Amino acid sequence: MSTPDQKVAIITGASQGIGAGLVEAYRKLGYAVVATSRGIAPSPDPQVLTVQGDIADPATAERVAGVAIERFGRIDTLVNNAGIFVAKPFTEYTRQDYDTVTGINLNGFFRITQLAVEQMLRQGGGHVVQITTSLVDHANSAVASVLASLTKGGLQSATKALAIEYATRGVRSNAVSLGIIKTPMHPADYHDTLAALHPVGRMGEISDIVDAVTYLENAPFVTGEILHVDGGQSAGH
Template identity: 75%
Template sequence: MPTSRSVPRQKVALITGASQGIGAGLVDGYRKLGHAVVATSRGIAPADDTGVLAVPGDIADPATAERLVSAAIERFGRIDTLVNNAGLFVAKPFTDYTPADYAAVTGVNLTGFFHLTQLAVRQMLSQGGGHIVNITTSLVDNADTRVPSVLASLTKGGLQSATKSLAIEYATRGIRVNAVSPGNVRTPMHAPETHDHLARMNPVGRLGEIADIVDAVLYLENAAFVTGEILHVDGGMSAGR
């Protein structure tokens, strides 16, 4: 008599900052990996295409986190991976930062991370496990006089510390937590006329490509024995000059 076999459920990745650049590359990368994807950003168009649910929203608003997790569960029934890719970068001398700068950067880089990750972890615990990847910046480990960036270091540095703390807290409960720390990458964030200058800041002498970051995230996705890792993908920037 034939026995029935349970069919593994499709894995689901939730990706923030997903409308362009690294985020859009991550959506494509996870789809090629076979995951369904919940993609979000402020400017993304609402859509429910095959395997991709696009949900617009401001990640700095805690209500957005609630909507994203609810949408993921309603549409796909689970969240296996969260990639906290959304980020805001404002390079200014420290004394030139305004209260509006502070509110905007901390809202996206820290508040958004906190509320969405908290909800995602609760869902992952109910499933028996999951994976979180935070996108930070090499400037956290390699301050540069040419790029005054205290708010980036304050917020993305916080993410790197939180990555290790969460990895240890949930190491025995099936949730891995890692980070990818990029250097200068060719994305819509950087105007073409700045590319040569930015490339020279990377010791290898070229800009990183979106695919370099996507490959790093997907490596971590498949590296079952890696947690608490800060993976620098920065052309040697964090190693020195």
């Protein structure tokens, strides 16, 4: 059972990779966690409640926020981690590509964030974190990324807008802007090629992103920040 003063985090895209790492990290911080993704399995931890669903569907957002409030009574942090990357030349994107990427990256952010912020305002504060990409700030001719830049760039702008809109009401908003992270979505055969895209010469680890989000969680004077964890990509080559 949760206690009245226990904080609660919602994490999207939580079944594997960075999302799974964030679930573990927030539990170590003492939070109860509501974890969601399309294929997420039930957790043996009574303080981790899993909700299956497509976050692009507003009905999933409603269920996730509703479960968090019903089960734990509050929402202190939302990490908008769910995302998809489709690398194609701009003129080869299909309508399905557009709908899929904007659905997860933008629609998946919008309704769940509205619901979380509404609850945070009732409580007197909270924290929203977006996971974005450094390609927004540093386009690379080797990586076709218009849809990623369109959607994740929008999230970075929204991150700052939220931070300013709610700065006097206790709700912080930050983003972590990633390089390429060693997760199950990147086969090992491509790791050397992907590592070479970073000035530091390696891919990032899930722990690098978890550490960045944890820092922001514990930094009450930081809001509106786009924290680059990208092996130097955003600085140049």
